[in-house]
Amino acid sequence: MAKRKKPKYQIGDTVVITIYGTVGRITDVKWLDGDYLYEVNKSHGLFIESALQLFSEYDGKIMEQEHIDIEYKFFIGDLVQVSGYGADLFKVIGFRTEIWRYKEDAWEDVIYELSRINDGQWLEVGEEEMTLVADAESAETFIQKLGLLYLVDQEKSTKTPALQNMVRKAEYEEINRKKEKNELIDHLLDIYNDYRILYELFSDPEYYHVMRVVLKKLKSLVSNDGKNSHV
Template sequence: MSAPKRPKFSVGDIVVNTLYGTVGTVTDIQQVDGTFLYEINHGHSLFAEQTLVLLSEFTGDLWIAEEIEIELPFFLGEIVRVHDYGGQLFKVVGVRTEIYRYYGEGWEETIYELKRLTDGWEIEVHLEDMIPLADGDETSVTLVQDIVIAAPMKASIALPSAGEKSGPSVDDLLDMYNDYKALYEWFGDDQYKRMMETVVQRLQTIVNYHNKN
């Protein structure tokens, strides 16, 4: 009688998601139909074993995450004035944050979408151009939004020697695709569908590389 299958990774292991090159910690392990699935950083998605590699064994490119706090002093539906528009009143109908990263510098810009009360005319303005109607801060509302972006970083790990694999093989990718296809059918989470598409893109890259060589 064969011993029961055990998970490849343990809770607390630091692993690399080879589809995205991102690093995370295993925070939960689940088993579905005999397949072990791993939760990373308390996220909502589960990952198959073929997707993950221990950080100590990884030889490719990593991505480092940067967490940014964006303060949104105006909330949706608030009535405001705008510089250069006199006493005209506008209603906040949308907001977005644009993130810029260049070598050696970076910044964020918050842009509000406004609709004029008199005729519904819409404009977009930067945060610094908006004027609150309230005189004091006690009536204003501040929202804090966490945005995670990624910047490429070469892994400081030795490259594989001759004969070693630098990434998942075609068979591994096919297994990944089948695993995520099953997960998508089970849970209906679009995240798994996007992962299926990412696997297909990786397979296409491999095929194109071999066709050129």
């Protein structure tokens, strides 16, 4: 049986991939069908010996690899609003970077993939069109606290009745669960304060409308308490 030849390159050798003109380090050597194949920089592809050359012996042109630092303003799970979509809330479900290179110009675009909270509508936008409402860590708590999960109505709904239904549903669930009016009042006060903050940030009239609905209900509850105290 013929003795297997030794590999031309060893793990750790710095080599040039001659077909690309790029430099890398041998990270694995494999024997297959009588030939050695080489892994470079832990990549999935393998190179034959003739496609490589020791860096110290290479006299061709080395291709410079560009290093790009991208600063992302939003991340998966963040809750955002989008220019042109009013008070609608979207969750970031993905993002990608598009790199553009021309002879006399170069730039990078970050594209975010979003899903609307109330109906799941998919949307692609640039970061300049987005405003952060809550980061990924606090997004779910924010949504639940405002009762926005109750806005889902796939067939037909308008935003104002849906917001009114949100307050009523949160109210009934709180009454049924706690059976104590004071806890319901505290819950409505939380909703009012959260929408007040949103209204101050975005000046959306629908937030103001919800604040009025909540205040009306609070007045009704307080008024009923006053009547009961005189019974």
